[in-house]
Amino acid sequence: MSHWSEATQERAREIIARYPQKRSAVMPLLYLAMAEEGYLTNEGMEEVARWVDITPAQVQAVATFYTMYKRRPTGRYLVSCCTSISCMLLGGDDVLHAVEDESGVPHGETGADGLLSVEHVECIGACGGAPAVQVNYELIEGVTPDKARDLVRWLDTARPDVVNTDEMQELFGGVRSFDWAIREGEGAKGPYPAFQALGTVGREGET
Numbered sequence: 713m714s715h716w717s718e719a720t721q722e723r724a725r726e727i728i729a730r731y732p733q734k735r736s737a738v739m740p741l742l743y744l745a746m747a748e749e750g751y752l753t754n755e756g757m758e759e760v761a762r763w764v765d766i767t768p769a770q771v772q773a774v775a776t777f778y779t780m781y782k783r784r785p786t787g788r789y790l791v792s793c794c795t796s797i798s799c800m801l802l803g804g805d806d807v808l809h810a811v812e813d814e815s816g817v818p819h820g821e822t823g824a825d826g827l828l829s830v831e832h833v834e835c836i837g838a839c840g841g842a843p844a845v846q847v848n849y850e851l852i853e854g855v856t857p858d859k860a861r862d863l864v865r866w867l868d869t870a871r872p873d874v875v876n877t878d879e880m881q882e883l884f885g886g887v888r889s890f891d892w893a894i895r896e897g898e899g900a901k902g903p904y905p906a907f908q909a910l911g912t913v914g915r916e917g918e919t
């Protein structure tokens with residue numbers, strides 16, 4: 713008996729069907745568990761274990777290895793600022809400090825109102841567009857401290873249902889390394905950080 717919503721269960725079935733072996737779906741299903749409850753609970757990991765026929769300990773071993781699986785409640789918008797070498801050389805630390813200062817949320821924390829979580833992250837593969845920032849894993853390249861402050865204010869006032877890399881790049885980014893090819897109208901859809909590439913994004917017609 714699943715505790716997940718019917719929509720999440722349907723998505724889980726679709727994802728599992730992509731793989732020759734169920735267990736290969738463990739990572740995308742962990743994102744589903746995270747999107748369902750806002751973070752990865754023990755119950756969520758047990759649910760994933762049942763879906764892919766491995767033990768909860770095996771699921772936990774995967775979940776605890778990767779920082780993108782959040783084990784604590786996360787804000788509606790997760791702002792991840794890269795501070796690895798390319799971004800650091802081009803002002804990534806200043807961008808992070810601008811986000812912290814404007815939001816009042818130190819990295820590694822979530823604001824009391826639950827709107828924003830801030831973290832600094834290691835290289836997110838966008839060195840060509842450094843300094844890079846992600847909101848709910850949607851990328852913005854060439855961010856300046858001033859633009860980072862604008863981004864925080866925008867999240868606070870606009871509170872978009874969907875954050876989309878193209879829109880945020882236009883509003884808050886600088887030079888982009890290449891076209892990330894997110895289709896128009898797509899993006900990471902909350903209420904919690906969700907990862908577009910792995911199927912946690914709502915589709916047309918879904919709320």
Ligand code: FES
Binds near residue numbers: 795
């Ligand atoms: S160092 Fe920041 S994206 Fe690679």
